[in-house]
Amino acid sequence: MKQSFRKKTKEAHYKGFIVEKAIQDFFTGRIWPRTNTPFPQAKIESYIQKGYFDVMKAVTITQKLSCRRCHNTSHQKFVSFHCAKCHQICTYCRHCITMGRMCSCDELIIWKTDSRQLQPLKTKHQFSWIGQLTPHQARAAKELASSIAQNNNHLISAVCGAGKTEILFSAVFESLQAGKRICVATPRTDVVLELFPRFQQVFPSTCIHALYGGAPKQQGFAQLVIATTHQLYRFEQAFDVMIVDEADAFPYTYDEALQRAVIKAKTKEAPIAFVTATPSQALFNRKTKENWGYSFISRRFHGHSLPVPTYQSLWNYEKMFRKGHIPQKLTRWVKQKLDKNEPFLIFFPTIDLMETAKPLFIEIEPTITSVHAEDPTRKEKVLELRNEQRKGLLTTTILERGITIKNVQVAVVGAENPIFTSSALIQISGRVGRNSQYPDGDIVFFHHGKTVEMDLAKAKIMEMNRHE
Known part of the structure; x- marks a missing residue:
């Protein structure tokens, strides 16, 4: 009898379906194309x-057009075409096409098993940050942790260089210890690349993934995810805590689909913490209307004032670049930085003008190069500037935030261009003086005529310096 029972048990064991950890790790909380x-x-x-996935149409066209992945329902954002896969007229969503085109004949899958049933989220996490918060940071960190514990949204408004990332550490640690899954989302890839190693250093025993376009494949179930907001199209009800860093940055503030992606990627009860140096009026309005928690820091972590921009006219600079000359004032500024061995960033309003100017700067210093959003090697170029292998970088607004270079000096060419809003100019100015050893620095707005946005940026920086 015992022998027969053992035999049946053994047979049942081998006939059972064992869920592969790698599959469960990958799909938990994700919404993904069935065939890719x-x-x-x-x-x-x-x-x-065997029923482990829910399967659904990527785009539904029955009652109204709707994208299941990004929840877009705007007819203007859908395109109909003759599909080579199904040989019929199909419709795809333009809102989330950067994540791969999904049309009405495609299907998406979602892992059905509740992640809390099988994922060991109660792991012991190590908190290895040895820094010390300033009184302002400590107050904000406590306020943030309190809001998250109560599942209440929170807005942190803190000047560039206030140490916003350090403020997040204790709240993230408490959430990890409570078995929660956390996402730190940001509109910019460069910010993800900046944050990822810092969080790895602070939480060395935690599985952390960095998700952005072209990110390498990463193993394990990430309890902490650092991602671009675009990557959130691929998640659904996955996170117990959502932190949106640089919450005012393009394209997040102008794209309702990205804002919906943040809501979609978190669980219904999960709080959202918005972190920025230049919060929009819309964020302030929501904070007041919905009674969010709020923290404000007007001083940098090292206590020094924010560097105030200076203006220098640069008349007809575009014409001069196209004729093969760097304007004299800008040449003088660059040579001063080279003589002092100070790294520098020069912001340009367009890629075209920047690339036109680049050979002229290389004649002055061969290590100078340019970076922009589509540059596949910009991560390496920024690292080379940080490691003093390059003297300077020409850049678009892609580096206006999320980058810290010791003792960096900054110039804006064409500060009057509409691309340089007051928020962008404040963020660009915030690259200077972030290090306690080099709390001062040069931020110059080279312009072909002053603008209201330039004056607003300067006035806001001076106002922050008046706060205690």
């Missing part, structure tokens, strides 16, 4: 047959 996963298609189909 990192796993063999036959394996995915077997999981679907």
Whole structure:
């Protein structure tokens, strides 16, 4: 009798379906195309047959057009075409096409098993930050942790260089210890690249993933995810805490689909913490209307004032660059920085003008190069500037935030251009003087005529310096 029972038990054990950890780790909290996963298609189909996934149309067209991945319902954002896959007229969503085109004949899959049933989120986490918060930072950190514990949204408004990332550490640690899954989302890839190693250093025993376009494949179930807001199209009800860093940055503030993606990626009860140096009026209005928690820091962590921009006219600079000459004032500024061995960033309003100017700067210093949003090597170039392998970088507004270079000096060419809003100019100015050893620095607005936005940026910086 015992032998027969053992035999039946053994047979049942071997006939049972064992969920592969790698598959569960990857799909928990994700919404993903059925036929384009990192796993063999036959394996995915077997999981679907056994009921581990919900399957749904990527785009529904029955009652109204709707994208299941990004929740877009605006007819203007859908395109109909003759599909080579199904040989019929299909419709796809333009809002989330950067994540791969999904049309009405495609299907998405969502892992059905509740992540809390199988994922060991109660792991012991190590908190290895040895720094010390200023009284202003400590107050903000306490306020943030309190809001998150109560599932209440929170806005942190803190000047560039106030140490916003350090303020997040204790709240993130408490959430990890409570078994929660956290996402720190930001509109810019460069910010993800800046934050990822810092969080890895502070939480060395925690599985952390960095998700951005072109990110390498990462193993394990990440309890802490650092991601661009675009990557949140691929998540659904995945996170217990959502932190949006640089919450005023383009394109997040102008794209309702990205804002919906943040809501979609978190659980219903999960709080959102918005962190920025230049909060929009819309954020302030929501904070007041919905009674969010709020923290304000007007001083940098090292206690020094923010560097105030100076103005220098640069008449007809575009014409001069196109004729093969760097304007004399700008040449003088660059040579001063080279003589003092000070790294520098020069912001340009357009890629075209920047690339036109680049060979002229290389004649002065061969290590100078340019970076922009589509540059696949910009991460390496920024690292080379930080490591003193390059003297300077020409850049678009892609580096206006999320980058810290010791003793960096900054110039804006064409500060009158509409691309340089007051918020952008404040963020650009905030690159200077971030290090306690080099709390001062040069920020110059080279212009072909002063603008209201330039004056607003300067006035806001001076106002912050008057606060205690």
